[in-house]
Amino acid sequence: MNKIKLLPPDQAQKIAAGEVVERPANIIKELLENSLDAGAKQISLYIEEAGKKLIRIIDDGCGMSPEDASLCFLPHATSKITSIDQLETLTSYGFRGEALASISAVSKVTLLTKQAAQKSGILLQYSESKVLQQKEASCPQGTDLSVADLFYNVPVRKKFLKQDETEWNQIQSLFQAFCISNPTIAFKLFHDNKLILNAPPVTNLKDRITQVWDFNFAQQLLPLKSSAHIPEWLSVSGYISNHHFWRYGKQTIFFFVNERWVKNPELSKALLKGYLNVLPPGKYPAAFIMLTLKKDLVDINCHPKKEEVRFTKPGAVATAITTLVKQTLEQSVSHKLEQKSSLPVYEKQAYQIPLESKHLQKPEYTHQLFDLFPPQPRTYQEQNTHEPIIHVRPQENIEPISIPQTEIFTANIVGQLFNTYILIDNDDEFIMIDQHAAHERILYEKFLKNFAHKEGTKLLFPEIIQLTKENLVTLVKEKEFFAQQGFELEQVSPTEVALKTAPPQLNDTPLKAFIYDILAFIEENEQADYELFRKKLNEHTHSHMACKAAIKAGDKLTHEQMVQLVKDLYKTEKRFICVHGRPTIWSISKHEIEKHFRR
């Protein structure tokens, strides 16, 4: 018996629609591309209920003739190519002629359009692959397209739409990307009748970034400097954030390939590699990176939604990005250093590192970059001001640590240096201990042991913390975890929680920033393997707590406090490194000292 049946065309169309139309942001991408292809100079986008209820786009492009207006919803209807051979020379975004067909198969579409030469335009209503209404209508030149009730006829698809917040975030990112790659076009974005963004035409990328974000944000950006290390077939330009700036997520990282916004994890990885040891773990830069390369070196059509790209030489592209990012950060730092006149002694020493370009190729380069930022006093107090927080992450090739040969007798503490290091005379060796790193290690191991029993103390004034819907969901899910760490949180409004208790060790630290950090960590990592995620969450939380609660560089210690610290350090398991992989102890033998003085 024959089993194969051909699906009726309307059913087939609904299925095919899934390739292009998964969520509101995909539709908006197709519509924005159509408007740009039509030569629009002004584009306004109106969104209702995160695009689920309405997506309406109005442009002043070339418009369509009445005949084209009724043809454009048919599958494979395109004005952009007439044969597959033209793909090579194509300069438009669209060419497959499937976007409008797919969109109109799963929503109720109204099209109002007019070409310049025509007296009046045409209004067309279309749904379920049928024209419901078609009539003459007066309208300005251009196209006004409304997509209403998305997936009203495909309930399974509708179920897969995310919460409005998530869909809206995707729409915003997409819209931002279009604004960035087309600075000379005027864009407006409305959500539920509120004007969200108004970006009149500008002539350069920096001005566009200022419009879309704000002046302060744009001030944090460094222009990417081209360099001799970039292969001649690739051109890279754009902006990246400086070493003072970080975000909790990747929402301000944008890559464009031949002017198209693309999502490519390899490109992001290459960027983050450039920031290694410059940004704290789990924090992200902002980046707007434009790559231009010949069409035969990149495949933009490997994905039905044309969001992903494949390079013929992915490794070389990634290396070029990492190198440029490092170089740009390095140059900005060395430029600042030249401007500094009087530095404290220990800073001067650290800054005296040759910055010749040959170092850029060496793997240890990242350490040199780190060395440019010596640990600052009270580093961790600066979190809520977006000031630099520079960590070294644990890594295999960290500089060798010279470890004391024998156990310490604590009575030989000879003093404290720069209010930062504890100095110990240990018979045949001289030992220095970094007080912050050491205390961090002690607290970390203590927190880890008392995992489920941390008592919070009541805060005199509960701290009110503003949260997004996503944050709230995370918080409700992880309430028990927070309670175990000593944080009692209670929801006080749809967008706020009150922090009522906190571990006593953290009393003097910005608690809000701490909660934000843990929430961001959970949201970014929870998809990972469950066991691994719990382990990582504990490690992250405890190292963060340890870091905040530990005494700081710059704190004066009494002799007794130093004795206690050294004793406690020697009871820890991993006493030679702090939780970020920095050494806690450094020793130099008597013999080495004697050699130095030629005794």
Ligand code: ADP
């Ligand atoms: P493609 O963009 O791949 O050609 P679409 O389904 O997105 O396919 O659009 C079909 C056709 O409808 C386009 O080729 C174009 O001729 C016309 N069209 C769509 N949107 C617009 C617009 N905003 N202004 C003018 N013409 C448009």
Ligand code: MG
């Ligand atoms: Mg199109």
